[in-house]
Amino acid sequence: PLVLGxxxxxxxxxxxxxxxxxxxxxxxxxxxxxxxxxxxxxxEVAARAHLEAIEPTxxxxxxxxxxxxxxxxxxxxxxxxxxxxxxMVGVGAAKALAVALEKPIYAVNHLVGHVGADVVSExxxxxxxxxxxxxxxxTSLLVVRDLVGDVELLGETIDDAAGEAFDKVAxxxxxxxxxxxxxxxxxxxxxxxxxxxxxxxxxxxxxxxHRYDFSFSGLKTAVARWVExxxxxxxxxxxxxxxxxxxxxxxxxxxxxxxxxxxxxxxxRLLLGGGVVANxxxxxxxxxxxxxxxxxxxxxxxxLCTDNGAMIAALGxxxxxxxxxxxxxxxxxxxxxxxxxxxxx
Ligand code: ATP
Ligand code: MG
Ligand code: FE
Numbered sequence: 248p249l250v251l252g253x254x255x256x257x258x259x260x261x262x263x264x265x266x267x268x269x270x271x272x273x274x275x276x277x278x279x280x281x282x283x284x285x286x287x288x289x290x291e292v293a294a295r296a297h298l299e300a301i302e303p304t305x306x307x308x309x310x311x312x313x314x315x316x317x318x319x320x321x322x323x324x325x326x327x328x329x330x331x332x333x334x335m336v337g338v339g340a341a342k343a344l345a346v347a348l349e350k351p352i353y354a355v356n357h358l359v360g361h362v363g364a365d366v367v368s369e370x371x372x373x374x375x376x377x378x379x380x381x382x383x384x385x386t387s388l389l390v391v392r393d394l395v396g397d398v399e400l401l402g403e404t405i406d407d408a409a410g411e412a413f414d415k416v417a418x419x420x421x422x423x424x425x426x427x428x429x430x431x432x433x434x435x436x437x438x439x440x441x442x443x444x445x446x447x448x449x450x451x452x453x454x455x456x457h458r459y460d461f462s463f464s465g466l467k468t469a470v471a472r473w474v475e476x477x478x479x480x481x482x483x484x485x486x487x488x489x490x491x492x493x494x495x496x497x498x499x500x501x502x503x504x505x506x507x508x509x510x511x512x513x514x515x516r517l518l519l520g521g522g523v524v525a526n527x528x529x530x531x532x533x534x535x536x537x538x539x540x541x542x543x544x545x546x547x548x549x550x551l552c553t554d555n556g557a558m559i560a561a562l563g564x565x566x567x568x569x570x571x572x573x574x575x576x577x578x579x580x581x582x583x584x585x586x587x588x589x590x591x592x
Contacts, residue, residue, distance in 0.1 A: 248266070248267065248320040248321060248564055248567045248568065249264070249265075249266050249271075249314065249318055249319050249320045249321075250264070250265055250266075250319065250320060250321050250322070250323055250560045250561075250563040250564040250567060251263070251264050251308070251309075251316075251319045251321075251322050251323070251344070251556075251560055252264070252265070252322075252323040252324070252360075252556045252557065252558070252559030252560025252561070252562070252563055253301075253305075253322070253323070253324045253325070253337045253340060253341045253556055253559060254324075254325045254337060254357070254360070254554055254555060254556045254558070254559045255297045255301070255325065255329075255333050255334060255336050255337030255338075255340075256325045256327070256328070256329025256330065256333060256334050256337075256357045256384075256554065257288060257293065257329055257330060257333060257382075257383070257384055257554055258277055258278045258279050258282060258288045258293045258296070258333075258554075259275050259276070259277045259278075259279075259553065259554040259555065260275070260276040260277075260278075260296070260297045260300035260301055260304050260336075260337075261273070261274070261275045261276075261304070261554055261555040261556030261557070261559070262274050262301075262304045262305050262307070262308035262556040263308065263555055263556030263557025263558065263559060263560040263561070264308055264309070264311075264312040264314065264319075264556075264557075264560055265367060265557060265560040265561050265564050266564075267564055267568070268366050268367055268371070268561070268564070269367065270367040270557055270561075271311070271312035271313075271314070272307075272308040272309070272311035272312035272557070273308070273311075273550060273551070273555055273556065273557035274304050274307040274308040274311060274556070275304070275550070275553075275554075275555050275556070276296075276300035276303070276304050278292065278293055278296030278297075278300070279425060281296060282424065283423060283424045283425075284424075285424075286414065286418055286424050287383075287411070287414060287424065288330070288383065288384075290330045290331075290332055290333065291332065293330055293332070293333045294330070294332035294333045294335070294336055297333055297336035297337065298336050301336060301337070301340050302340075304556075305340070308556065316344075316348060317348060319348060319350055320350065320351075320567065321350055321351045321352070321353060321563055321564075321567050321573065322341050322344050322345045322348075322350055322351070322352045322353070322563070323341075323352070323353040323355055323559050323560055323562060323563025323564075323566070324337050324338055324340075324341035324342075324352065324353070324354060324355065324559065325337055325338075325355060325356075325357045325360060325559055326338060326354035326355065326356070326574075326578055326579070326580060326581055326584065326591050327356065327357065327580055327581035327582055327583065327584030327591075328356075328357055328358065328385075328581065328582055328583055328584045329357055329384070329580075329582060330582065331580050331582045334580035334581075334582065335579075335580045338354070338578070338579065338580050342576055345576070346576070351567075351573035352573055352574050352576065353562075353563045353566050353567070353571070353573055353574055353590060354574040354578040354590065354591040354592075355559060355562050355563060355566070355589065355590055355591075356398075356562075356584055356586060356588055356589050356590070356591075357554075357559075357584075358380055358385060358387055358389070358586045359391075359394065359398055359562060359586060359589045360558040360559045360561075360562045361378070361380045361520035361521060361552075361558060362376075362378050362380075362389070362391050362394060362398070362518060362520065362562075363394060363558045363559070363561040363562030363565060364520060364547045364551040364552070364555070364557065364558035364561060365518055365520075365545055365547050365551075366394070366561045366562075366564075366565060367551070367557060367558075367561050368545070368547050368548070368551070370545075371545075372516055372518055372543070372545045373516065374391060374392055374393060374394065374516075375390060375391060375392040375512075375514050375516070376390075376391050376514060376516040376517065376518050376545075377389070377390055377391075377401075377505060377508045377509050377512070377514050377516065377517050377518070378390075378391050378517075378518040378519075378520065379501060379504075379505040379517065379518070379519050379520070380519075380520045380521045381408070381409045381410065381501060381519075381520075381521040381522075381523035381524065381529075382408060382409075382410045382521035382522045382523060382553075382554070383408055383410035383411055383414065383425070383522060384408050384410070384411070385403070385404075385408050385521065386403060386404035386408045386409045386410075386461045386463070386501070387400065387402070387403045387404075387586065388400075388401040388402045388403070388459045388461075388504060388505060388508055389401060389586060390508070390512060390514065391518075394562065394565055394589075395562075395565050395566050395569045395571060395589060395590075396569070396589060398586055398587060398589055399586075399587065400585070400586045400587065401458075401459040401508055402457065402458065402459025402460040402461065402504065403460060403461065404460070404461040404462065404463060405457065405460050405461070405462050406462050406463060406464035407462075407463040407464045407467060408463070409461070409463055409497055409501060409523050410425075410427060410521070410522055410523045411463070412463035412464075412466060412467050412497060413425075413426040413427040413430050413497070413523065413526075414426035414427070415467050416430065416467055416470050416471075416490075416493050417429045417430055419467075419470060419471045419474055420433065420474065420484070420486055420489060420490065427522065427523060427525060427526060428525065430490045430493065430494055431494070431525075431526055431527055431528070433486050433487060433490035434487060434490040434491040434494050434528070435487065436487050437485070437486075437487030437488045437489070437490055437491030437492070438487075438488050438491060438492070439491040439492055439494070439495035440492070440495070441485065441488035441489075441491065441492050442473060442488060442489065442492040443492070444466055444469050444470060444473075444492055444493055444496040445465055445466055445469050445496070446466075446496060446499060446500050446503075447461070447462040447463065447465045447466055447500060459504050459507070459508055461500060461501070461504065463497070463500075466493070466496055466497070466500075470489065470493050473489070474489065494526070494528050495528070498526070498528050498529050498532050499532075501523075501529065502529075502532055502533055502536055505517055505533075506536050506537075506540055506542065509540065509542050510540065515540075515541055515542045515543060516542065516543045516545070517533070517537065517542050517543070517544050517545070518545045518546075518547075519533060519544070519545070519546045519552070520547065520552050521552060521553070522552065522553045522554075524546060524549070524552045525549055525552065525553070530546060533546070562589075566589075566590055571590060572592065574590065574591055574592050575592055578591050578592070
C-alpha cells in the first residue's frame with residue numbers, strides 16, 4: 248500500500264511516503280534553530296512553526312515520491328506522545344487530507360514509529376527485538392514482539408531524557424543548543440575516565456522496581472556541581488575531560504540497561520533510535536558490546552533515527568498490511584499516549 252505519514256510531535260515537521268516497506272520520500276523541516284536561544288524546545292514556538300511548514304513539507308514529499316496525492320491508499324499520523332499543540336497541527340492536517348481524499352486514516356504512536364523506521368532499512372530486524380529509543384524527549388527501553396500489536400515498555404526515564412541531559416550539561420559548559428553534537432565535539436581529545444560521574448539508579452532497592460528505568464537528573468546535577476567547584480577554586484574547567492566523562496556516563500547507563508534486557512529476556516537483537524543515536528560514542532560502544540554479547544545490532548540511518556514522517560508512514564503501512572481497522576475521525580492528540588497503544592481508534 249502507498250501510505251503517507253505525518254509527524255509533528257516535537258520540533259520536526261515530517262512528511263514521509265512509503266510503498267509497503269519501500270521508502271519513497273522523507274522530507275523534514277525543523278524549527279530547532281528557533282528554539283536555540285531558549286536552550287530547549289518551546290511548545291508554542293514549535294506549534295506555530297508546524298503550521299507554517301506543514302503544507303510546503305507535504306508538497307515537497309509528494310514531489311519527491313513522484314506520486315499524485317490521490318494515489319495514496321492511507322494516511323498515517325502521530326497522535327502521541329508529544330507536545331499537544333504540536334501534535335494537533337499534524338492531526339488536523341492528516342484529518343483534512345483523509346476527508347478530502349476519502350482515504351482511511353491511522354492514528355499511531357510516535358515511539359512505536361521510531362521502531363517502524365527500521366522496516367524501510369535495507370535489512371530490517373527480526374522480531375522479537377529490544378529497542379532503545381533516546382531523544383530530547385524520551386529515554387525508553389521496549390521489547391517489541393510484533394510491531395503492529397505487541398509492544399511492551401521495560402523502562403523509561405523517571406526525570407530527564409538523555410538528550411535533555413546533553414542539552415543541559417552543554418549549557419553548564421557554556422556550549423550552545425542543541426547540546427548533543429556540541430558535547431560530542433568538545434569531548435574530542437578529552438579523557439573519559441578523568442572524572443567518575445554517578446551512573447544513577449544503582450541502589451539495590453531501586454534495582455527491583457526500576458530494573459530498566461533511567462535517571463539523568465542526578466548526573467546533570469553532579470556535572471554542574473563539579474564545574475562550579477572548579478570555578479570557585481579558581482581553576483580552569485577542563486571542558487574536554489568533563490564532556491568526555493559525562494558522555495561516557497550516559498553511554499554506559501544506556502547500553503548497560505539495553506544489553507541487560509537482551510540477556511535477561513534472551514533476545515539477541517537490539518534496535519537503536521532517536522536523535523541521541525547521532526552520538527559517535529553511543530554507536531561505537533554499542534557495536535563493541537554487541538559483538539561481545541552476540542547481539543545483532545540495528546541502527547537505522549540518522550535521517551530515520553531523528554523524528555521524521557517516513558517512520559510514521561512505515562508503521563501505517565504495516566498496520567494496513569496486517570489488516571488493522573483504521574481510526575475513526577474523532578481521535579485527538581494524546582501527549583502521554585502509552586507505548587502499548589500502537590494505534591488509536
Ligand atoms: P522526541 O523526543 O519527541 O523524539 P526530539 O526533537 O527531542 O523529540 P530528536 O530530534 O530525535 O528528538 O533528538 C534531538 C536530541 O538529540 C537533542 O536533545 C540533542 O541534543 C540530541 N542529540 C543530537 N545529536 C546528538 C549527539 N551527537 N550526541 C548526543 N545527543 C545528540
Ligand atoms: Mg527534534
Ligand atoms: Fe522522537
